[in-house]
Amino acid sequence: MAGGFRPVDRTGLAGYLADRLTDRPGRLRVLLDGPPPAGPLPLARAVAELLRARGRDALAVDADDFLRPASLRLERGRTDTGMFLDGWLDEPALRREVLGPGGPDGSGRVLPRLRDRVRDRAFRAEPVPLADGGVVLLAGGRLLGRGLPAELTVHLRMGRAALERRLGPDDAWTAPAYARYDAEGDPGGQADVLVMADHPDRPALRDA
Template sequence: MAGGFRPVDRAGLAGHLADRITDQAGRLRVLVDGPPPAGPLPLAHAVAELLRTRGRDALAVDADDFLRPASVRLEHGRTDAAMFLDGWLDEPALRREVLGPGGPDGTGRVLPRLRDRLRDRAFREDPVPLGPGGVVLLAGGRLLGRGLPAELTVHLRMGRAALERRLDPEDEWTAAAYTRYDDEGDPGGYADVLVMADHPDRPALRDA
């Protein structure tokens, strides 16, 4: 990583990412990776809104809408950390429906949602067309280190103590999994943009 961290607010972070994306031509895929309390999905929506004001098609996609069926992801129970890390995301579907068509050589027809995880049934959605300069921002946790194709990667890092304070009580068990993901996978070590997000309203960022 080059350079040090600099403090920003959420609006400044969204603006910085929008600037980096605007500097690149063509259709782009952006991974916004981080645990729910760090706000990867709201950040993706904020960046997408800024891009649209600049005349570029942009779509924020929630990775939690591309989970495997409950019968598969919960095979070893609802709180199995290993499965949560490596077996919940439907990676083939993300590649086929989002990252493939959203890439520079793709069709531009991106499926916004695949499966309702609460009701464990498929959404009935039509693909969203993105023009030649369109941007798809895939947001969620545990996205990096899987070889998912992207032109820009962002990691929102939140320490264990902050996670435990901010996670919903029913999701507290995931704190250990996210800590393991950061420690063993080192997503911040190769993300294009690393954001320290222990205080989500007062993040600090560092560019690669």
């Protein structure tokens, strides 16, 4: 395929990522970045399942379970694109509770979720122990370009037209924000693995 991309299906993509992680030593952190219609969280769960089947501890974490309280993230209104890009994710909590303990020198005690965004209250969650060779896969949108520590980064790119077709009515306002994120942050250029996901069931990947 032109541009160094090759077509895969979702199963093949999950298998490819699991292959890249299976034999790497130590505890690993993976960022799977992309808008919800591109399916970063289902992909993270599929990779985690494959890794566990191969005997390697793995945990998929939803970045949307680490949002700031509504009083902070919505202080400029529910549909402010600037806040959506830069003010929704609780980065200190992600570092402290997920990526720090999930890293090579961390404690291995990873908090699986922090806040229920619908009820806007903290979850009653306990840290999950991750083995020395375990893998934590953090999935969500707008993760790259923040300096979040990771041993592997993946960006699922979906063009604006495809995104607008697939976003639900309540989330249609986020399409311009994701377009700005792609244009200004260049997440595809930063990622170790770039996946074209306009057709999520028929992606194409390019790896570094």
